[in-house]
Amino acid sequence: MKTSVSTLALVAALALPGAAFAQDKNVKIGVLDDMSGLYADVGGQGSILAAQMAIEDSGMVAKGWKIDLISADHQNKPDVGVNLARQWADQEKVDGIFGVLTSSVALAVNGVAREKNLVYMNSGAATSDLTNSACSPNTVHWTYDTYLLANGTGKAVVKSGGDSWFFLTADYAFGHALERDTTEVVKANNGKILGSVRHPLNSSDFSSFLLQAQASKAKIIGLANAGGDTTNSIKQASEFGITSGGQKLAALLLFASDVHSLGLKMTQGLQFTETFYWDLNDGTRAFAKRFSDRMKNKNQPTMVQAGIYASIIHYMKALDANGSNPRDGVKMVDKMKSMPTDDALFGKGEIQPNGRKVHPGYLFEVKKPEESKYPWDYYKLIATIPANEAFTPLDKSACALLKK
Amino acid sequence: MFNISTQALFAQLLVGLINGSFYALLSLGLAVIFGMLNIINFAHGALYMVGAFCAYFLLNVLGINYWAALILAPLLVGALGMALERTMLQRLAGLDHLYGLLLTFGLALIIQGLFQNYFGSSGLPYAIPQQLTGGQNLGFMFLPNYRAWVVVFSLTVCLATWYAIEKTKLGAYLRAATENPTLVRAFGVNVPRMITLTYGFGVGLAALAGVLSAPINQVRPLMGADLIIVVFAVVVIGGMGSIMGSIVTGFALGILEGLTKYFYPEASNTVVFVIMALVLMVKPNGLFGRA
Numbered sequence: 001m002k003t004s005v006s007t008l009a010l011v012a013a014l015a016l017p018g019a020a021f022a023q024d025k026n027v028k029i030g031v032l033d034d035m036s037g038l039y040a041d042v043g044g045q046g047s048i049l050a051a052q053m054a055i056e057d058s059g060m061v062a063k064g065w066k067i068d069l070i071s072a073d074h075q076n077k078p079d080v081g082v083n084l085a086r087q088w089a090d091q092e093k094v095d096g097i098f099g100v101l102t103s104s105v106a107l108a109v110n111g112v113a114r115e116k117n118l119v120y121m122n123s124g125a126a127t128s129d130l131t132n133s134a135c136s137p138n139t140v141h142w143t144y145d146t147y148l149l150a151n152g153t154g155k156a157v158v159k160s161g162g163d164s165w166f167f168l169t170a171d172y173a174f175g176h177a178l179e180r181d182t183t184e185v186v187k188a189n190n191g192k193i194l195g196s197v198r199h200p201l202n203s204s205d206f207s208s209f210l211l212q213a214q215a216s217k218a219k220i221i222g223l224a225n226a227g228g229d230t231t232n233s234i235k236q237a238s239e240f241g242i243t244s245g246g247q248k249l250a251a252l253l254l255f256a257s258d259v260h261s262l263g264l265k266m267t268q269g270l271q272f273t274e275t276f277y278w279d280l281n282d283g284t285r286a287f288a289k290r291f292s293d294r295m296k297n298k299n300q301p302t303m304v305q306a307g308i309y310a311s312i313i314h315y316m317k318a319l320d321a322n323g324s325n326p327r328d329g330v331k332m333v334d335k336m337k338s339m340p341t342d343d344a345l346f347g348k349g350e351i352q353p354n355g356r357k358v359h360p361g362y363l364f365e366v367k368k369p370e371e372s373k374y375p376w377d378y379y380k381l382i383a384t385i386p387a388n389e390a391f392t393p394l395d396k397s398a399c400a401l402l403k404k
Numbered sequence: 405m406f407n408i409s410t411q412a413l414f415a416q417l418l419v420g421l422i423n424g425s426f427y428a429l430l431s432l433g434l435a436v437i438f439g440m441l442n443i444i445n446f447a448h449g450a451l452y453m454v455g456a457f458c459a460y461f462l463l464n465v466l467g468i469n470y471w472a473a474l475i476l477a478p479l480l481v482g483a484l485g486m487a488l489e490r491t492m493l494q495r496l497a498g499l500d501h502l503y504g505l506l507l508t509f510g511l512a513l514i515i516q517g518l519f520q521n522y523f524g525s526s527g528l529p530y531a532i533p534q535q536l537t538g539g540q541n542l543g544f545m546f547l548p549n550y551r552a553w554v555v556v557f558s559l560t561v562c563l564a565t566w567y568a569i570e571k572t573k574l575g576a577y578l579r580a581a582t583e584n585p586t587l588v589r590a591f592g593v594n595v596p597r598m599i600t601l602t603y604g605f606g607v608g609l610a611a612l613a614g615v616l617s618a619p620i621n622q623v624r625p626l627m628g629a630d631l632i633i634v635v636f637a638v639v640v641i642g643g644m645g646s647i648m649g650s651i652v653t654g655f656a657l658g659i660l661e662g663l664t665k666y667f668y669p670e671a672s673n674t675v676v677f678v679i680m681a682l683v684l685m686v687k688p689n690g691l692f693g694r695a
Binding site: 036040171203208209228 | 409420550622627
């Protein structure tokens with residue numbers, strides 16, 4: 001009897017090589033980001049590097065896992081992003097998509113990830129719809145969202161007296177979401193909205209829009225745009241004497257790379273919200289040092305790149321805890337939701353049932369040139385927004401997953 | 405939408421005029437190159453960007469100020485253009501337009517890719533020269549001194565170019581060489597050299613626009629790519645190769661775009677192409693083009 005069992009096992013082992021006995025420890029992840037356009041410094045090559053570092057730091061290879069990383073440029077076009085995501089799912093057999101800056105692309109890829117049952121961890125897109133009306137059991141929204149930006153920067157500005165607003169809004173999903181969320185916060189704090197103007201994504205000249213903002217006599221000009229659009233708005237606002245004329249800019253979404261590009265002289269005093277700053281604590285500094293050493297242009301990481309690193313670290317932990325790759329996006333996302341998050345960049349946190357990753361937000365102010373002591377010494381911390389206040393409260397989330 | 409104040413309208417007209425001066429300067433270079441050399445120069449946007457970077461490096465590496473860069477950058481980029489013309493474009497003489505278009509398009513991608521690889525996409529800051537900071541309060545708007553300078557300067561350059569090509573003896577040689585190079589050569593004029601110099605001049609105009617725009621926009625690798633398509637539309641509307649056409653349409657479309665930004669900002673990046681389609685339906689050779 002004994003021999004027949006072992007013979008049977010041997011036959012089975014021969015018939016099903018690898019499948020029945022060896023655990024599936026192969027994982028393929030893809031970083032889909034703007035690699036060449038106006039957000040390429042926010043994500044781009046730095047996103048790929050962050051993903052590589054996360055795979056190395058996770059120690060998964062030593063545990064017998066094989067992790068493949070691929071990347072592509074979605075060019076900020078939803079159709080391109082969707083095609084790449086489909087191709088990755090069907091031909092490349094990726095398990096997870098990471099990054100995906102640009103809200104319009106992020107929302108489109110959100111649909112593909114759900115359809116193909118992939119893990120989708122977004123770090124870069126701003127729209128809070130990803131965990132509200134468009135939430136999906138396959139999606140985790142990691143770094144920040146428009147709710148946080150509105151509540152962080154918007155609230156702080158209104159409370160310090162900026163109670164009348166005019167928006168300069170990028171005319172696509174992101175700008176609209178940011179304007180909408182900020183408008184709610186301003187109104188809730190007894191401020192008023194005097195108007196808004198929607199400019200095409202990737203405009204180079206903002207003078208027409210700025211003149212309209214100037215004519216509105218609003219105390220605050222809210223910049224509901226990002227990347228190159230924000231840097232050009234800030235630069236030209238100073239040229240047209242808007243800031244010296246008494247109106248203030250509120251850069252609702254500003255990245256370290258934008259401040260670096262504009263210089264402190266132009267940006268000093270701007271207040272904005274981020275969830276990661278390279279010089280925040282020892283953990284972030286250690287990561288930033290290793291990161292910038294490997295970046296060709298020696299840039300420090302942005303919060304988007306940090307989010308890619310941290311989200312992959314968490315995904316790897318969940319895979320490790322699971323023991324093998326289930327090739328099932330919903331199952332892995334559920335697994336990740338069941339585990340508390342903990343990494344050096346965002347600290348301890350959790351993923352809520354709607355896919356929202358929660359961690360503290362920080363209200364920063366750009367330093368004056370004379371306050372900056374070393375390269376990339378740009379921010380001072382004004383206030384910390386605790387994790388439980390930073391993102392949409394669950395009872396207000398419009399996510400259908402919560403209404404089971 | 406209908407509560408237009410005259411103040412706002414004036415302001416938008418002026419802002420449009422400022423943007424128009426960039427369109428005019430760039431489309432002028434394109435028109436010169438196409439009109440004289442029959443080359444559709446898709447590298448124009450990339451060379452405009454190189455001009456802006458040139459100004460940045462002159463200032464930050466060699467300490468050479470804006471005013472000198474205004475002369476030096478076009479010369480340097482013009483020399484680069486002439487090298488490209490001598491080594492590559494010249495070999496395509498007499499072939500279909502498409503070859504030149506593909507070559508210059510490829511060059512543009514390579515140049516932009518190189519700059520992006522080294523400098524990222526956010527760009528580098530370039531300050532407004534000390535003498536031109538500040539601005540004038542015109543009552544209906546605050547006009548930065550620098551923008552006023554841009555309009556005056558580019559208008560001067562445009563008109564001088566037009567004069568040189570249409571009214572001087574040198575311009576006459578040039579136009580003759582375009583019509584019948586063999587005959588002009590028979591008169592002892594070195595036509596290939598003239599073509600190289602003309603290409604260098606057209607490219608120099610692009611670099612000049614780049615230097616002018618450096619203090620307004622960030623100096624970014626993609627600054628030209630964002631602009632070049634609009635500029636091509638301007639050239640097509642004005643009539644390929646027409647010098648005056650490109651100047652007039654450049655300014656006119658800048659103003660039209662400015663007005664669109666006021667009345668219906670969402671359409672501001674498509675309005676130029678709508679006009680292009682309309683013009684092509686009525687006048688296939690453009691407003692100032694010859695059949």
